[in-house]
Amino acid sequence: MKSVGCASLVVVLLTLGLFGVALAGSARRAKDSQKSTPFECGFDPCGSGRFPFSLQFFLVGIIFLVFDMEIALMYPLASADMGDLSESSYLSGGVFLVVVLGGLLHEWKEGSLEWKR
Structure with a gap:
C-alpha cells in the first residue's frame, strides 16, 4: 500500500514540476519590433488579414462529421454475423437508422445540403 502511495506522490x-517548467517557459517576454513587421515580403499589408468565412463551409463540415460518426457507429452492426445478433440488436439498429435518415431528411428540407450563392 505504501508503494502505491509513493508512486502516486512521485x-x-x-x-x-513539468507544469511549472511549461509555465515558466511561456512567460511573457518583451515585444520584439521585428515580430510586428510584415512577414518576408517587406510590403505593408493592405487591408485586414482576415477573409470573410462562409458559414456554408462550416455547416457542411459539421454535417459531414455527424453523419461520419453515425456511419462509424453502424459499421459493427453491418459487419456482424447475422446469426449472432439478437432481436434487440436489430431493433436498436433500426431505430438508429431511422434517426439518421430523419436527420438527413431534416437537413434536406431545411436546405442545408444545397449550396447557396
Whole structure:
C-alpha cells in the first residue's frame, strides 16, 4: 500500500514540476519590433488579414462529421454475423437508422445540403 502511495506522490510531483517548467517557459517576454513587421515580403499589408468565412463551409463540415460518426457507429452492426445478433440488436439498429435518415431528411428540407450563392 505504501508503494502505491509513493508512486502516486512521485507522479503528482513530476506532473506539477513539468507544469511549472511549461509555465515558466511561456512567460511573457518583451515585444520584439521585428515580430510586428510584415512577414518576408517587406510590403505593408493592405487591408485586414482576415477573409470573410462562409458559414456554408462550416455547416457542411459539421454535417459531414455527424453523419461520419453515425456511419462509424453502424459499421459493427453491418459487419456482424447475422446469426449472432439478437432481436434487440436489430431493433436498436433500426431505430438508429431511422434517426439518421430523419436527420438527413431534416437537413434536406431545411436546405442545408444545397449550396447557396
